[in-house]
Structures are given as C-alpha cells and as structure tokens.
Amino acid sequence: MTDTGPGRSSRGHRCLPHTGDLRVEAWAPTREECIVEAVRGMVESFADLPAGVPGVDRECVVSAKDDGRLLVAVLEEVLYRMDAAGELPTNVAVTPEPGGVRVGFTMADGSTATQAGAVPKAVALHGLNLAQDSHGWICRVTLDV
Numbered sequence: 001m002t003d004t005g006p007g008r009s010s011r012g013h014r015c016l017p018h019t020g021d022l023r024v025e026a027w028a029p030t031r032e033e034c035i036v037e038a039v040r041g042m043v044e045s046f047a048d049l050p051a052g053v054p055g056v057d058r059e060c061v062v063s064a065k066d067d068g069r070l071l072v073a074v075l076e077e078v079l080y081r082m083d084a085a086g087e088l089p090t091n092v093a094v095t096p097e098p099g100g101v102r103v104g105f106t107m108a109d110g111s112t113a114t115q116a117g118a119v120p121k122a123v124a125l126h127g128l129n130l131a132q133d134s135h136g137w138i139c140r141v142t143l144d145v
Contacts (some may be wrong), residue, residue, distance in 0.1 A: 013041030063100035119144035
C-alpha cells in the first residue's frame with residue numbers, strides 16, 4: 001500500500017481509466033469515510049445529479065469478513081438500489097457496526113441525473129484494497145462497466 005502523499009487533501013477520490021473498466025481510488029482519515037469517498041467516486045464517474053434534488057433516506061447494515069469485501073458490499077448495495085429502485089445516492093454516511101458498517105443514504109430518483117460516463121455493472125475483486133497507511137485510509141477498487 002502506498003502513502004497518499006504530501007499535498008493531497010485529507011479526503012477525496014479520483015477515477016482512473018482501466019482497460020475495459022474503471023478504477024476508483026479514495027482516501028480519508030477513517031475507514032468509514034474512505035468508503036464514503038469510494039461511493040462518491042463511483043457515482044460521480046457515471047452520473048451528474050443536479051443540486052437540491054429531493055431525496056429519500058434509506059439505511060442498511062452491511063457485513064463482510066474483511067475490509068476489502070466490506071467496501072465491495074457497500075458499492076454493490078449502491079448498484080443494487082440503482083438497478084432495483086432507480087435510485088442514486090446524493091449523500092452517504094457510514095458508521096461502524098460490529099462485523100461491518102451501517103450505511104445511511106439519501107437517495108434521489110436516478111432519472112434526474114445526467115449520464116456522465118459508463119454505468120458500472122459490477123465490482124471486481126481483482127486489485128481490491130482498503131487499508132490504513134501513514135496518512136489515514138486508502139482504497140482501490142475496479143468497476144466493471
């Protein structure tokens with residue numbers, strides 16, 4: 001795992017092209033905030049939601065055997081809600097729970113979004129990482145588009 005490096009903000013995300021896929025990198029002071037940044041990066045990679053769009057609060061508890069799988073499970077929850085209900089998150093909050101995290105979403109009607117890129121179909125396990133480094137937490141995840 002490499003450091004996020006000097007000059008980088010304490011939290012954020014970026015998307016990188018990856019052969020036939022999309023790679024999201026995110027970083028933040030805590031594991032939970034890093035997951036939030038990964039969700040934001042994934043959604044921003046394909047959807048532009050207008051400011052002030054109304055939303056509905058949703059909540060779920062996600063469990064996994066390790067941090068990387070926990071990240072995958074949260075991202076898959078977003079993809080599931082997008083497919084099943086046509087909703088996209090405008091806000092995300094993640095808090096620790098025994099064996100996982102509690103995820104709170106403010107979900108907006110996906111039809112209000114402008115498509116800005118290829119819509120992810122799945123989260124890949126190849127190259128997956130969510131770990132702590134000397135600057136906080138960093139993750140890398142590949143999305144199948």
